[in-house]
Amino acid sequence: MNYLAHIYLSGDSDEIILGNFIADYVKGNKYLNYPEQVAYGIRLHRSIDLFTDQHELVKESINILKPGYGRYAGIVTDVFFDHFLAANWNRYSEYTLRQFSKHAHAVFLSNFLLLPFRVKQFLPFLIQNKRLESYAQRDSMFQVLEIMSRRTSLPANSEWAMQILHQEYDQFEALFQSFFAELIEYVETDFRIIISRPGKIDTQIELHGK
Numbered sequence: 001m002n003y004l005a006h007i008y009l010s011g012d013s014d015e016i017i018l019g020n021f022i023a024d025y026v027k028g029n030k031y032l033n034y035p036e037q038v039a040y041g042i043r044l045h046r047s048i049d050l051f052t053d054q055h056e057l058v059k060e061s062i063n064i065l066k067p068g069y070g071r072y073a074g075i076v077t078d079v080f081f082d083h084f085l086a087a088n089w090n091r092y093s094e095y096t097l098r099q100f101s102k103h104a105h106a107v108f109l110s111n112f113l114l115l116p117f118r119v120k121q122f123l124p125f126l127i128q129n130k131r132l133e134s135y136a137q138r139d140s141m142f143q144v145l146e147i148m149s150r151r152t153s154l155p156a157n158s159e160w161a162m163q164i165l166h167q168e169y170d171q172f173e174a175l176f177q178s179f180f181a182e183l184i185e186y187v188e189t190d191f192r193i194i195i196s197r198p199g200k201i202d203t204q205i206e207l208h209g210k
Contacts, residue, residue, distance in 0.1 A: 001052055001183075002082040004132050006045055007104050008092065009183070011193040014107045016041035020048075021108065025116035034114065044191055051186055052078075057179040064168055068160040075154055076161055079144055084176040086135035092180075094196045101132040141165060 001009070003021065010017040019034065019041020026034070031042040052058050058077060065073035089097045105127050112120065126132070134140040145158040165172065187193045 001048055002078040003126075004082040004135055005078075005085055005180075006048065007132070008085065008100070009048060009187045009193065009195070010041055010044070011195050013037060013041075013193075014111075016044065016193070017104060017107050018111050018114065019043075020045045021104070022114075022116055022119050025118050038114065044187070044193070047191070048183065048187065051183060052179075055179055055182070057175045061172060061175045064171070065161065065164065068157045068164065069155055072154050075148070076145065079141060079148075080165060080172055081176045081180070082135045083138065083141055084173050085180065086133070087138070088173075088177075089136065090198070092184075092197050094198055097133055097136060101130065104132065138165070138169075 006020045006023075007017055010020040015035060015037035019031070019038040021041075023031075023042040023045030026042050031039045034042065053074070058074075061077045061080070062073040065076050069076050085092065086097060089100075093100060095103075108115065108119075108123055109127075112123075115123065131144075135144075139162075142158050142162050145154070145161055146156075148154045149156040149158060184195060184197075188195060
């Protein structure tokens with residue numbers, strides 16, 4: 001999962017939010033250098049990634065994107081899934097996406113000294129460009145992928161990715177909704193995370209009711 005989903009799955013703990021956000025930049029057992037709940041958030045992030053990587057619905061989404069991205073297709077799936085979370089935000093949260101994003105920004109800024117160096121570098125860009133909110137717009141995915149292809153080893157194939165997203169939009173959304181319902185249950189049950197959301201999500205009813 002990408003930034004928005006990881007932050008969302010942290011529940012109402014600011015320290016867990018922080019740990020979940022920075023986890024990709026904390027290697028090995030260096031999480032032990034952080035406060036207990038921040039470390040818990042880092043371990044939660046790793047468990048979410050493992051759950052995601054092993055899930056058949058995620059693998060199905062990855063297979064759609066493999067022709068254009070090969071072994072990097074999972075990264076694009078993470079970005080697309082963040083879009084579907086943002087685009088359907090009112091199904092998953094009692095707060096608006098703007099309220100949620102502003103709170104997350106405040107958490108990161110108030111704990112700036114704890115952030116790994118690379119996070120300190122990109123955080124101003126993330127905040128200034130309202131990156132978390134921007135995921136709600138389908139077309140913003142192109143810009144996200146373009147930025148990632150310039151700064152990481154992700155192949156520069158953004159136009160193809162957007163074409164596939166438009167063509168297979170309903171299928172990607174169905175895969176996300178079914179998978180994310182299971183991921184929420186996993187996090188709430190196994191990690192005792194409390195996620196403020198508007199009632200229980202019945203994925204099947206929502207999908208057939210579209």
